[in-house]
Amino acid sequence: xxxxxxxxxxxxxxxxxxxxxxxxxxxxxxxxxxxxxxxxxxxxxxxxxxxxxxxxxxxxxxxxxxxxxxxxxxxxxxxxxxxxxxxxxxxxxxxxxxxxxxxxxxxxxxxxxxxxxxxxxxxxxxxxxxxxxxxxxxxxxxxxxxxxxxxxxxxxxxxxxxxxxxxxxxxxxxxxxxxxxxxxxxxxxxxxxxxxxxxxxxxxxxxxxxxxxxxxxxxxxxxxxxxxxxxxxxxxxxxxxxxxxxxxxxxxxxxxxxxxxxxxxxxxxxxxxxxxxxxxx
Numbered sequence: 001x002x003x004x005x006x007x008x009x010x011x012x013x014x015x016x017x018x019x020x021x022x023x024x025x026x027x028x029x030x031x032x033x034x035x036x037x038x039x040x041x042x043x044x045x046x047x048x049x050x051x052x053x054x055x056x057x058x059x060x061x062x063x064x065x066x067x068x069x070x071x072x073x074x075x076x077x078x079x080x081x082x083x084x085x086x087x088x089x090x091x092x093x094x095x096x097x098x099x100x101x102x103x104x105x106x107x108x109x110x111x112x113x114x115x116x117x118x119x120x121x122x123x124x125x126x127x128x129x130x131x132x133x134x135x136x137x138x139x140x141x142x143x144x145x146x147x148x149x150x151x152x153x154x155x156x157x158x159x160x161x162x163x164x165x166x167x168x169x170x171x172x173x174x175x176x177x178x179x180x181x182x183x184x185x186x187x188x189x190x191x192x193x194x195x196x197x198x199x200x201x202x203x204x205x206x207x208x209x210x211x212x213x214x215x216x217x218x219x220x221x222x223x224x225x226x227x228x229x230x231x232x233x234x235x236x237x238x239x240x241x242x243x244x245x246x247x248x249x250x251x252x253x254x255x256x257x258x259x260x261x262x263x264x265x266x267x268x269x270x271x272x273x274x275x276x277x278x279x280x281x
Contacts, residue, residue: 005048005248008233010111010142010189012164014132018142020111020165021077022228023248024049026193026237031058038239039065043076045244051193051235053081053115054100055281063104078106079235081115081146083281087123093130097139108139113146113167116280124152125159132161146191147276150182157186167191168272170232172208172223173200175267191233196223198273207262215253218246225250226263 007019025042027035027050035058039050043065052062059080066076086096097112112131117124124145131143144165145152156163166183170176170192183190202208202219211222220236220243227234228250238244255263 004251005046006251008189008231010144010164012142012144012162012188013160014135015142015164018110018164019077020142020233021047021049022233023047023224023250024051024077024079024233024235025244026235027052027058027062028056028237030061030237030239031056032061034239035061036065040069041239041241042244043069043071045241046248047244048075049077049079049233049235051079052104054083054096054103055081055115059100059103060105063106067105073106077110078104079111079113080104080109081113082127083115084118084121087114087118087121087127088130089126090130090133093127094134094137094139097134101139108141110140111142111144111165112140113144113165114148116147117145117149117152117276118280119152119277120280124148125155125161128156128161128163129159144191146193147272147274149276150179152276153182153186153188162186163188165189165191165233167193167233167235169194170227171195171197171200172205172226172263172266173197173268174270174272175264176271177264177267189231189233191235192227193235194273195227195232195234195236196220205266207259207266211255211259211263217249217253221246221250222255223263225253225255226260229255229260
């Protein structure tokens, strides 16, 4: 039996009072029927937040599951991400949003993120400003960014814009405390992708193993709880029904401050797998 997943409140320039479920379903890299089946299963299991992206090539499959769901559209929260072909002025960004709407078959999107800043193009700040204007059209309810480093955040702030959410790679070994501090400085909510790390055997870490035994949870659940207890949005991916249910069962226990500190101490200084100053699409 899953426990109720709380909503957090998104605020920022042009965004007011938009509630986002704290647990979302990541959908990369599944496409086609695999993706549709995974999303449909997740909705049946209690997920109300689905995370996709133009680059993933699965907006159509994700949209199909959402359109066929027995849950009303306004009870589901859909996040997608803009590729750099649509960066720039309002017309360019609107074309990107309309592309996602066409792919998903939906009338609106709840959250459109800039997937990567692509600083070499020199227009991510303009793209943020365009997204702000497009919130008023009803095509999107909120906007945000992904993979923005502290310098990127500062450039947007210098333009007088407050980013509602920044989705970045955070896991126990790549805690990136300075990046978290930069987001906190600008009052930006943090989303965590790859929240339990890639190719990590979490059972190898005594602090996670011991906490899992104390609370009758898995090490995976302990790490997800570590995220949500610190106010982050998490979007783990799973196509397994049991694991999907476990990912939602995070709100019937509370880690102690000492346990949070011990998990923070696993950070080994690792950065995100891809450097946002070098990589983008």
